[in-house]
Amino acid sequence: MTEGFRELRLDGVGRRFAGKDALADLDLTIRAGEFIALLGPSGCGKSTALNCLAGLLPLTSGSIWQDEKRIDVLPPEKRGFGMVFQSYALFPHMSVRRNIAFGLQMRRLPRAEVARRTAEAIRLVQLEEHVDKLPGQLSGGQQQRVAIARAVVLEPSLVLMDEPLSNLDAKLRLEMRTEIRRLHQSLGLTTVYVTHDQEEALSLADRLVVLRAGRVQQVGTPEELHARPVNWHVADFMGFRNLFEMTATQASRGDVVVEGEGMKLVGSAVSPIAEGSRAVAAVRPEDVRVVTGEGENHLDVDVEVVEYQGRELAVEVRTASGRALHVRTDQRLAPGDRVSLAIDPQRLLVYPLAPGEQAPAPLADVEAVAS
Known part of the structure; x- marks a missing residue:
């Protein structure tokens, strides 16, 4: 040998x-x-x-x-x-x-x-x-x-x-x-x-x-x-399909409130982030849940695309501000449905954006460039 x-x-x-x-x-x-x-x-x-x-x-x-x-x-x-x-x-x-x-x-x-x-x-x-x-x-x-x-x-x-x-x-x-x-x-x-x-x-x-x-x-x-991807580039590659640029409006210990694109969400800061700074919020499609009622990190969205994948559906929805989100769910949804979503704050990871760093492009912009 x-x-x-x-x-x-x-x-x-x-x-x-x-x-x-x-x-x-x-x-x-x-x-x-x-x-x-x-x-x-x-x-x-x-x-x-x-x-x-x-x-x-x-x-x-x-x-x-x-x-x-x-x-x-x-x-x-x-x-x-x-x-x-x-x-x-x-x-x-x-x-x-x-x-x-x-x-x-x-x-x-x-x-x-x-x-x-x-x-x-x-x-x-x-x-x-x-x-x-x-x-x-x-x-x-x-x-x-x-x-x-x-x-x-x-x-x-x-x-x-x-x-x-x-x-x-x-x-x-x-x-x-x-x-x-x-x-x-x-x-x-x-x-x-x-x-x-x-x-x-x-x-x-x-x-x-x-x-x-x-x-x-x-x-x-x-x-x-x-x-726990260490930065948003790793998160993007490791399946966090929902990434969006926001502003950190409150930060205390590991919790951070971010706002942008018509959303206000509570997430978990992966590394220290200053109030008022640019940030990227990231969440996996399987960590976005379809719910009823109101609560923290709730969003009302319209269902646009539904892909059947056996026990689950891969769903693309759109927020009131026009931002696309990806969801995986076992609930039967159809294009045109209006539903409420909830994101667990511990599952929403927030990363600071370095000065001059370009944020991830929305999916529609990526597709436009690719075409």
Whole structure:
């Protein structure tokens, strides 16, 4: 087996292209056996970070250490890592068995050892019935299993996965997520996984690293990032679809009153915020409830769009000031209905806006720009 490590440390890792930072000042310590997800939108630097770790890109600044050994000066083949690509990168003329065994054969291991480890990897990814097929005869999910088996058969100290499920349909993605988690737990593999899918990251990772414009925004457990994003950029990416610029009119301890766009709401300040300052209020669609009667944080809205999603409806409503809000509810609503909504103050997170910082655009403005 490839020599293991206690921890992998990235110190101030940066990478520039054409004078611009694609990745800057990345500090991260990965413990042996940990599953880390690098998460963020396209162009945030997550794949750049993975490629720097793999040795496919040289660093512009910083260093990478495996315990006390510096490895960013080593070529990829000397680092002992396994990699699973988005494109699978299988040899089309080789059978499943030969694809998986190829790396072991290149290392000139004894034939019996190659056969044993190849058979074990095939069993792990449950492809025993397909060992003699060519990649072109397999489904997308089966091809991805071959790619994963080819990586783990080398018994690497670290497995790097670059958006491995993005080419699969929704059902296969769900199945392969479970498969990857099962393999990670059964083998104790240290894994770094790149994705733009926050649901995928939450379900797989022990810790998430959220990147934006090449810089780390937050590092934490799935529970921490889901419940308490550190800034509104992370909240936006982690499913807080309702974000709107408001003004903090009262602030005491953790509670803050914000006003704007015809709304007056009580929320929970994520970080200190001064009265009279600009703020972004954020709440998840599932934390906006359809209610009857009056009360704190109540809004009267008109239902405009209803999407059936099984047990729940995804609903877009509009306030009297014309602002769109997103709601998830099990109540049967229809376009044209007028309903009351309530937002739990503890679920409405309020973030200060830095001087000169641009607030999130309303959904209608985003759609106008996109079109």
